[in-house]
Amino acid sequence: MRRYAAHDWRSDATNLLIISPTGGGKTYLACALAIGACESEHSVLYYRMDDLARKLVIARGDAIAHQKLLNELSNVDLLIIDDFLTVGIDSDAGNDLFAILANREHRLPTMIASQTGPAHWVAELPDRVAADSIVNRLANNARIIKLGQIDMRQQRNDQARAQKGYWE
Template structure:
């Protein structure tokens, strides 16, 4: 209401609005307040997700040949209702392929659509879960948060090893999310490798089954976007090493 009152006063003081009725000015002030409230909510969702690239945008995605991306496909992801579709998303490419940027861009678009999102790098997530085990209540709270967020993004999936306790926590989270909420995985490797890399074969089969059998996949090919970016930077005027 404070913003409505402030904006109403600003609009009344603006001579360009002299031909508008008080009702029209009031409704404009209300619309501005609602827009500001929505913007604040989006900013809050993006901050809470803890994206490593908070400026990533689907509008800035590179669609060069060989990346498996099209504007039409990305438009679908930009407007996707994650809370209503439990289908997972796997983003696969070698290092430098742009997986993190793409995951952040899709996640930020989800925030703009009002969805709750959590981004975590696999090694950091595993470490935090193991540390949280010293506090049973805090540990369970963290598992619940990961189970309930509308879109869970796990980046660098199994780029490094994971200990059995963290694997058990991952299994619990994915089991809770199955048929309810989607998980996005960004990885350098294919699901066939995940089965071999996880410490417990039985748990590995269950984890990979839950992730891969109900999933869409984006394969970004072998293009090294990081090297292309660095080469462009070296070609710019004034670059020095």
């Protein structure tokens, strides 16, 4: 993890996929790596997929704002998308996602945190051709961290309940 925290994101366009069930620590790890990247003077943008999709759809109402957002997402040193395809996205957001990832490919890394892996992503994206291209761009040039099956939220709640003085 120290190696990832000190990583030179600008010089290595390898994506990072963090895969784990709910409560496995994906967001925690992604945020810790984002902080490390910021401390190393990299620019970082973090979005939950549903928020990013909503922002892209809203920006489409203003062509200049939309292009500015696409450029910003395409050129940030490290783009982090959390809860990737936990909920579906519409075809416009899928098209924008394709454009962003195509612009970043072999230039800048993207970090994805998801409960599911690439096989599920292809099935969830609205356009089959775009889905193949998006998943190909993300997964074929990626390191993958699988965090396992422990639900950290449940474990933390169980520990809190076991503490003396816990009230229900």
